[in-house]
Amino acid sequence: MRLGKRSNAMTQSVHTASERSGSIRTVSEEKLMVAVRVRPLRTDEGPRIVHVVSDKMLVLEEEADSRRDVLRQRRVNDKHYVYDRVFGEGSTQEDVYDAVCAPLVGDTLRGFAGAVFAYGATGAGKTYTMTGLMSRALSHLFASIADSEHPDLFEVKMSYLEIYNENIRDLLNPGAGPLELRDEGGSAAPVVAGLSEVKANSAAHVAELLARGDRSRTAEPTHANQHSSRGHALLSVIVSLQVENGTQRGRLFLIDLAGSERAGMRSRRLEGAHINRSLLALGNCIMALSGGARYVNYRDSKLTRLLREVLGGRCRTAMVAHVAPGGSHRDTTRSTLHYAQKASSITKKVERELVETPMPLSQYRTVINELREEIARLKLKMKDDRTSITKDFQRVEEEENKEETAASAAHLKSLREAIVSTFKQQMRLRRRLMELDSHLLGLALDAERQHAAISHWEARFNRLYKPINMPGSRLSTQQSYRGGTGLSTSSSERAEAEVAVEQAWAELAAVEREQEAARTERERVERQLEQVRLRGAQLEQELPATISSGPEREVLALVCRVHELEADKLALQGERAARAHELRRRDLALQRRDAQRRLSDEIITRQRRALQEVGVGVPPELAQLYELYQQEIHASTYTESNDIYTPPYRLPPISTSLSELTWSESSSGSGRGSSSGSGGTLTYDYRLPRLAPTPRPRTRYSQASASGLKRYASDDSLVTAVHREDAGAP
Numbered sequence: 001m002r003l004g005k006r007s008n009a010m011t012q013s014v015h016t017a018s019e020r021s022g023s024i025r026t027v028s029e030e031k032l033m034v035a036v037r038v039r040p041l042r043t044d045e046g047p048r049i050v051h052v053v054s055d056k057m058l059v060l061e062e063e064a065d066s067r068r069d070v071l072r073q074r075r076v077n078d079k080h081y082v083y084d085r086v087f088g089e090g091s092t093q094e095d096v097y098d099a100v101c102a103p104l105v106g107d108t109l110r111g112f113a114g115a116v117f118a119y120g121a122t123g124a125g126k127t128y129t130m131t132g133l134m135s136r137a138l139s140h141l142f143a144s145i146a147d148s149e150h151p152d153l154f155e156v157k158m159s160y161l162e163i164y165n166e167n168i169r170d171l172l173n174p175g176a177g178p179l180e181l182r183d184e185g186g187s188a189a190p191v192v193a194g195l196s197e198v199k200a201n202s203a204a205h206v207a208e209l210l211a212r213g214d215r216s217r218t219a220e221p222t223h224a225n226q227h228s229s230r231g232h233a234l235l236s237v238i239v240s241l242q243v244e245n246g247t248q249r250g251r252l253f254l255i256d257l258a259g260s261e262r263a264g265m266r267s268r269r270l271e272g273a274h275i276n277r278s279l280l281a282l283g284n285c286i287m288a289l290s291g292g293a294r295y296v297n298y299r300d301s302k303l304t305r306l307l308r309e310v311l312g313g314r315c316r317t318a319m320v321a322h323v324a325p326g327g328s329h330r331d332t333t334r335s336t337l338h339y340a341q342k343a344s345s346i347t348k349k350v351e352r353e354l355v356e357t358p359m360p361l362s363q364y365r366t367v368i369n370e371l372r373e374e375i376a377r378l379k380l381k382m383k384d385d386r387t388s389i390t391k392d393f394q395r396v397e398e399e400e401n402k403e404e405t406a407a408s409a410a411h412l413k414s415l416r417e418a419i420v421s422t423f424k425q426q427m428r429l430r431r432r433l434m435e436l437d438s439h440l441l442g443l444a445l446d447a448e449r450q451h452a453a454i455s456h457w458e459a460r461f462n463r464l465y466k467p468i469n470m471p472g473s474r475l476s477t478q479q480s481y482r483g484g485t486g487l488s489t490s491s492s493e494r495a496e497a498e499v500a501v502e503q504a505w506a507e508l509a510a511v512e513r514e515q516e517a518a519r520t521e522r523e524r525v526e527r528q529l530e531q532v533r534l535r536g537a538q539l540e541q542e543l544p545a546t547i548s549s550g551p552e553r554e555v556l557a558l559v560c561r562v563h564e565l566e567a568d569k570l571a572l573q574g575e576r577a578a579r580a581h582e583l584r585r586r587d588l589a590l591q592r593r594d595a596q597r598r599l600s601d602e603i604i605t606r607q608r609r610a611l612q613e614v615g616v617g618v619p620p621e622l623a624q625l626y627e628l629y630q631q632e633i634h635a636s637t638y639t640e641s642n643d644i645y646t647p648p649y650r651l652p653p654i655s656t657s658l659s660e661l662t663w664s665e666s667s668s669g670s671g672r673g674s675s676s677g678s679g680g681t682l683t684y685d686y687r688l689p690r691l692a693p694t695p696r697p698r699t700r701y702s703q704a705s706a707s708g709l710k711r712y713a714s715d716d717s718l719v720t721a722v723h724r725e726d727a728g729a730p
C-alpha cells in the first residue's frame with residue numbers, strides 16, 4: 001500500500017491560513033470525489049443493463065419508450081454517466097482502496113479529516129466494499145506510523161457506532177443503551193455523548209475491535225441480500241500527533257450506509273421507514289449542496305446531523321456509489337447513479353487542524369498565576385532600576401562612556417537570551433505537565449467508563465463478579481463469575497456478556513498501566529521544571545545590577561509583554577478546556593445515573609415479584625409510591641424515545657398487578673394477574689413487567705441466535721411486545 005496522490009478531480013487551490021482561538025487551520029477548496037462500483041451480476045437478477053465503458057464512464061441501458069416513439073432505438077435512451085472513477089465487476093478491493101481511501105489515510109496522518117461513504121440499494125455491495133476499506137485503511141495507518149520518524153508521538157483512537165431506527169448504538173460497547181446526539185452549537189460537529197473511544201495499539205488490535213463491532217451490527221435477510229445491514233455504521237478513527245506547539249489531529253470516517261429499499265417490500269416497516277427517511281434526508285442534503293444552497297437542512301435525521309461535517313464540513317470526502325448490474329434493479333440503479341452525479345458537483349472547503357493541547361482548569365489557573373507573579377517581579381525590577389539610576393545619576397554620568405563597552409553589551413545580550421530561553425523551557429515543561437494531567441484525567445474517565453460497562457453487564461445478568469488476578473493483570477471472565485441466578489438468558493447472550501466483561505477488564509488493566517506510566521513521567525517533568533525555574537530565578541537576580549539604560553529596559557518590557565500575552569492566551573484556553581471537561585463529566589454522570597436507575601428498577605421489580613410469590617401485602621403508601629415511581633419513569637422514558645414507547649408498549653398501572661393483589665382478597669385477577677380464587681390465596685403471572693423498560697431498538701428475538709444477530713434489549717417485556725408485533729406483521 002502506498003500514500004497515493006489525490007485524484008485530479010479533487011482540484012487543489014490556493015491555501016490560506018487562519019488562526020482561531022487556539023487552533024491553526026490551513027484551508028483548501030476541493031470537489032467531493034465520486035466513484036461508482038458495479039458488483040458482479042447474479043443469475044437471478046435479469047440481463048445485464050449496466051456496462052462499464054472506461055474507468056470513468058458507464059452506460060445504463062434504458063427500455064425503449066414504445067408509447068411515444070416506436071421507431072426509436074433503445075440505444076437512444078441509454079444513458080452515459082461520468083464519474084471520478086468507475087470500478088467494474090472485475091475490480092479488486094485493493095483497486096478501490098488505492099484509488100479512493102489510501103490518499104485519505106495519508107491526509108489523516110497530516111492532520112486532515114477524510115471520509116468515505118458507501119451509498120446504494122440493498123445488496124448492491126456497500127458492506128463488501130467498506131469491510132475491505134476499513135481493514136486496509138487501519139493496517140495502512142499503523143504501517144505508516146511505524147515507518148515515521150517518531151512513531152511514539154502518534155496516538156490512534158477509534159469509535160464505531162450504528163444508527164438503527166434513529167437510535168445510536170455503540171458498536172464497541174453494545175451493552176450500553178442508546179446514545180444521545182448532542183449539538184455543540186455554532187458550526188461545531190455534534191457529539192455522541194458517552195460513545196466509547198478505544199485506543200488502538202496495532203493493526204491486529206484494530207481487526208479485533210472491528211470484528212467485535214461488526215458482530216454487533218443489526219443485519220437481517222432481505223429480498224436482495226441474505227445478510228443485509230439494517231443500520232448505518234460509522235467508523236471514526238482519530239490520529240493525534242504531538243507537535244511542538246500542540247497536537248495535530250487527523251480524522252478518518254468510514255461509513256457504511258444501510259441500503260434503501262422500495263416501500264412495501266418488507267415486513268419490518270418501521271425499520272424500512274427509518275432507513276428510507278434518513279437516506280431521503282441525505283439525498284436532500286446532497287441536492288442542496290450540489291446546487292450551492294446557502295442553507296442545508298441537516299436536522300432531518302441523525303444520519304445527516306452526524307454526516308454534516310463529512311458532506312458540507314471541512315473534510316475531504318469520497319462517495320462510493322454501488323449498483324447491481326442486473327435488469328431487475330433498473331429503478332434503484334438509475335436513482336443511485338443520479339444521486340452520485342449530483343454529489344459530484346459538491347465543492348467543499350477542506351481544513352487542516354492543529355489543536356493546541358487542552359489542559360485541566362486548575363493547571364491553567366496555577367500557570368497563569370505564576371506568569372502574573374513573574375510579570376509583577378520583572379516590572380518591579382524596571383522600577384528599581386529607574387530608582388537606582390536616579391540615585392546613582394552622578395556615578396552613571398561619570399561612567400557613561402565606559403559602560404557601553406563591547407563586553408557588557410555581549411553579557412547583556414547573552415543574559416537576555418538566557419532569560420527568554422529559560423522562559424520557553426518553562427512554558428514547554430508546564431505544557432507537558434498539563435498535557436499529562438489532561439491525559440490522566442482522560443484515563444480516569446476511561447477507567448470509570450469500563451467500570452460502568454462491567455457494572456452494566458453484571459446488573460444485566462445479576463451475577464457477582466470477582467476479579468481474579470492473572471499474569472499481566474488480565475482477568476479471566478469465566479473465572480471472574482461465580483454463582484448467579486439471573487434472568488433466563490440465551491447462551492449467545494451469556495457468551496456476549498462474558499466477552500464484553502473480559503474486554504472491559506482488559507481495557508481497565510491497560511488503562512491502569514497507562515496511568516502508572518503517565519504518573520512516572522509527570523514526576524520526571526516536575527523535577528525538570530523545578531530545575532529550570534531555579535535557573536530562571538538566578539538569572540532574574542542578575543538583572544538589577546545589569547540593566548541601567550533605556551534600550552535594556554525595553555528588552556525587559558518586551559519579556560514582560562510576552563509573559564502577559566502567554567497568560568492571556570492560557571486564560572482563554574482554560575475557559576475552553578473547562579467547558580469541554582464539564583461536558584465530559586456530565587456525560588459520565590448521566591451514564592452513571594442511568595445505570596443506577598436501571599439497577600433500582602431491577603431491584604424493585606424483583607422485590608415486587610418476591611412479594612407476590614409469597615403472597616405478602618404491602619402498605620398502601622408503598623403501593624402508591626410504586627405507582628408514582630412508575631409514572632415518573634414512564635414520563636421520562638416516553639420523552640426520551642417517544643417513537644418506540646407508543647401506547648401499546650406502555651405497561652399497565654401497578655394497581656392492576658400489585659395493589660389489587662394485596663388489598664382486595666377477592667380479586668378476580670384481572671389485568672396481568674390471575675387468581676386461583678380460593679381462600680384469598682392468589683397466584684399471579686410470574687412474568688411481571690419491569691417498572692422502567694429501557695428504550696432499545698427492536699430486533700427479532702427469534703432470529704437473533706440463528707442469524708448471529710444481537711438482541712440487545714435487556715428488557716424481557718419489550719422483547720415480548722416486539723414478538724407480538726412481528727407476529728401480526730404481514
Ligand SMILES: Nc1ncnc2c1ncn2[C@@H]1O[C@H](COP(=O)(O)OP(=O)(O)OP(=O)(O)O)[C@@H](O)[C@H]1O
Nearest residue numbers: 039121122123124125126127128225228229258259
Ligand atoms: N464487488 C463484489 N465482488 C464480489 N461479491 C460482491 C461484491 N459486492 C458485493 N458482493 C456480494 O454481494 C452480496 C451483497 O453485498 P453487500 O452485503 O455488501 O450489500 P450491501 O449493499 O451492503 O447490502 P445491504 O444494504 O442490504 O446491507 C454479498 O454476498 C457480497 O459478498
